[in-house]
Amino acid sequence: MDTAMFLMGLRYVINLESFPLFCIYLLMIFFSGYWQKWTKPLNLKPLLILHNFICCVTSTYTLYGFIHGVYKSGHLYSKEITEELRFVFWVYYITKIIELLDTVFMVLRHRRRQISFLHVYHHSSMLLLSNLGHLYFPYPCIAVFLSLNSLVHVVLYFYYGLTAMVPNNPPQWRKQLTQMQIIQFLIDFVVAFYGFVYHNFCLYSLFYGITMTSLFSNFYYQAYVRKRKQPEDKIKSN
Template structure:
């Protein structure tokens, strides 16, 4: 991709309806440390329970919608738009806006340590990419990736919902959930590689998949592997 095409793509991103929200999201994160200094943490348990289970149900809908759209298409790498699939793309985009509340709740509850680079990168990038998909590429060839993402988010927000209900006794399958997320990105990479080689997929899609796989794998290593190798680190952090 040459410089002119890159600048054109950047201009398309800047013109997205989600771009001002993207900027406001980053600004909120920048100001969150000041908020923590000036305020007390809020108890948002009922709101978080409602939010997490709502996101779970919304992901169930997009999972069904994308699967149904793929079933009714000629080929999973098809670039033919249907109004049915376009509406599911719109719902998916809306879920990525709603999911920004994850970070808002962290800020209001003073959970600054949870606002990691992975968390910010994932939420901010998916906000823009979901908008790009809806506006420019509501095709089956992208829907196959969103099937996997919706499936993971059904499980993810179900886990978050249960954790909000029982914060002192959360589900014990958090590790398996992270493994599921990493598997999702590995499958994405296989599908995107085939699409790049035979269906003119954008190379930057592969780069994005690699970054997500690396970040989640790095999180998995530090959360589950390194702690077993160096249990004293956990003691030091307490």
């Protein structure tokens, strides 16, 4: 990888308006243990229900907006910027800020064990990447990836919303949801690889796709494959 390109990309990230929030987010997680030590867990059920269904609705909007923008462009790998698509990119970026509340609620409810590396990496990286996309790359070819992510998030936050409503009897398709996420990243990788070979896509999209596929696949293995192989008396429900 070219060092000059890496440093240029790093400069873009540091200058993003979302970078201070990114730093605050990581600091909050770092000091969250003290919050759990000095406070009692909060009951946020109504707020969780509202938050999850708002995220579900906004993801539905961005899903439609991205699909419509790609369709109007006439080409899956188009790099033509339109104000309509730029606005959808902005809404998508705002949703990534709102989704940081997932972690805030985990801290307030003393659910720090749920704040895994995958969780932090996914939320923090998407915050920066969505901001970067909105400002510099609101292309139809990028909207393809974000439309898939929006589709997954429609289902994801609908699942979370139902779980928040009836925590003792959540939907029984959590495993299928994780499979859907992995399939999303596999499709992303194929689209990005073709774009890299034939449409001058940058190498970063491939690296990011590999990291996300690896992390979600490992989560799937730990949660549904390795766990099933363990003796029943060692299995603990979430």
